Amino acid sequence: MPKANGAGPNGSASDGTQVTFLEAIKQAMFEEMERDPAVILMGEDVGVYGGAFKTSEGLLERFGWERVIDTPISESAIIGAACGMSYCGLRPICEMQFIDFIVCAFNQITNFVAKGHYLWNAPAPMVIRGPSGGGVHGGPFHSANPEMYFVHTPGVKVIYPSTPYDAKGLLKAAVRDNNPVLFFEHKFLYRRIKGEVPAGDYTVPIGKAVVRREGKHLTIISYAAMMHASLEAAEALAKEGIEAEVIDLRTLLPLDEETILNSVKKTNKCLVVHEDTRTGGIAGEIAAILFEKAFHDLDGPLVRVTSLDTPVPYAPTLEEHFLPNAKKVFSAAKELARY
């Protein structure tokens, strides 16, 4: 596993302490609930049990059952109830125990949460968050990356962070945002990634990507767990004299076109790495943006390193074959650099 690169947005060290990705999320929820009594948490087993991954451990004790609500096993009901609460002035955080099951609430999210502001002038300030992603042998029902269903849904914002610093800062920003925000937490990062988080209150702006590593030969665009695979690949590439610029998207909707375009206009080549399956992934959208806005700056085809177009396999060897990794990024990047 790659080294943690979880300090400030520009890699700068802060005065805080090293925390895990999971701890950063817990801190964000704790601090936001302290700050604003309108913030509540609801989901399956978030209260007494402290969350399937212990993300909400201690919150029930601190904030009580009225604000930390254990729900029945119905994602549709969770989102529907939260939507109503948000209309009435609350700022609910909904946890999906595994993000795979967010699609049970697809109708609530896409038809009501996302459209309320547009249709009835009823904004739904709420956060839907949960553990996502593969690489942990979770199989087809517990490894999903369903972000693109929602990136295709006008009216919501979609965040998918890669570092503890960003996870905390972006979750706090999501809670304070007046739009519904989907917040994906890659479970592979939960306890594997540590990074510095400042002591005081801070937020990370939604809709801003960050350059994690500067380079001139090609741009690698990624997010979440694959950002770490990309950074690891970039290290290996540097040993061969190929300087890859690595961009962490952090937010998928709205997408930070400016950072993407600035980088590709400099490097002239672009590789997109995502753990989501290939067809309809964010790479296709980035390709379209580059063709529209940077055609004359391209010195090579857009290259994708993604998961295969299949469900996430259960068998470890198959899952390994299915997922992108640093090695796959390395060889694709090398080929593109030489193109």
Added chain:
Amino acid sequence: MAVDIVMPQMGESIFEGTITKWLKKPGDKVERDEPLFEISTDKVDAEIPSPSAGVLKEIKVGEGQTVPIQTVVGVIDAAGSAAGSSAPAPAKTAAPAPAPAKAPAAAAPAPAISRPVAPPPTAAPVAASSASSSSTSERIHSSPLVRRMAKEHGINLSTIEGTGAGGRISKQDIEAVIAAGGVPAAAPPAYSAPAPAAISRSATPPPPAAAPGASGAQVHVVLENAVPREKMYFGNYEIHPMSTMRQRIAEHMVASKRVSAHVYSVDEIDMTKVAALRAKSKDEFEKRYETKLTFMPFFVKAAVAGLRAYPTLNASLDGTNVILHKEINVGIAVALDWGLLVPVVKNADEKNILGIQRNMNDLAERARSKKLKPEEVQESTFSITNPGVFGGLFGLPVISQPNVGILGLGAIEKRPVVINDSIAIRSMCYVTLSYDHRVVDGAIAHQFLHKVKETLENWNEPVL
């Protein structure tokens, strides 16, 4: 199904065409739009793409024959499975040597069939149609970025050897060409260097250079042979492919001679005063400014005085528009072991002797170490070349486009001259002006030379 191949109409006023080369033999498999044969008309040379996929069944009009447009010149079996032709076809596709395949790439490109050739030139010189140049680029593997850079720097992509995947021209390739100063003023879009392998005694010489009439403004240069290729290869010889820079220079010189009506004037300058000043100041100059004092900045200053007095020489010609430049940027030819560059002293009129000398020395130094930036060899408004440095009495230089004049300096040497009916020994120098008679007449040219002469002979600006 048989598909007729016809002689296409390559322009409104074209009624016949000559087949210069068949690129396929009967029995060869062809893809749709694959180049099938080359033609030459009085306006263009072109590769003609196959109208259909299949097998070339029959050639009805051989190489060298001229036929009216719409004449059937061959037949393609579109099914490609006709008895007799299917068997040899796969074997033969692999057969053609790289030589014939390479030759069409060097030939003038094909504008879209039936696209009317541009109307007869009005004021514009002979030039390439834009369709020609664009279709040339399309056959070269590059990228949008590379094409954009090539366009910005006036570089002909077909002259660049790609090092990317499959010989693709990459950003690094074109950056290298730009860094080497390969920036022709008049970029010719249609010449590709034949690989040494393509040269053999039996090779058919490429068709003559295209000289289509056009609406564009750029001269379309193909480095052509004055005699058939066969006549050049005899006895023992070595073949040295031209470097990219050499090709650039060759193309630029041919283009300049073709475009500009060169006229030459000569004058003689008494450099005694300047020579004395230089001899007196050069040691102190070098000590004080850590750069050598040469004669060149004096000539630059004198040329600036001439250009100020006669701005017609500080110009470019675009069709029927004379562009009078407000800046005086003097290009100075620098001989290199591997060619020639003309870096530019920008705003020479705003600099004193020291400023010009420093600027020149820096440019020349970096020209030799290949560290010039592309913009440093661009935007000259007038040029100076110094054949005298190699001992030449005087030279008649070719104009560096898009200038309309170039000053050539002869060697400075002591000669007996008559002054007030007595013979004196003076440091004398012949200077020549090559100028474009389309823009500049002899009266202006000689007055300019006289101004240069007067400035140098009556030099009064201190150099220290």
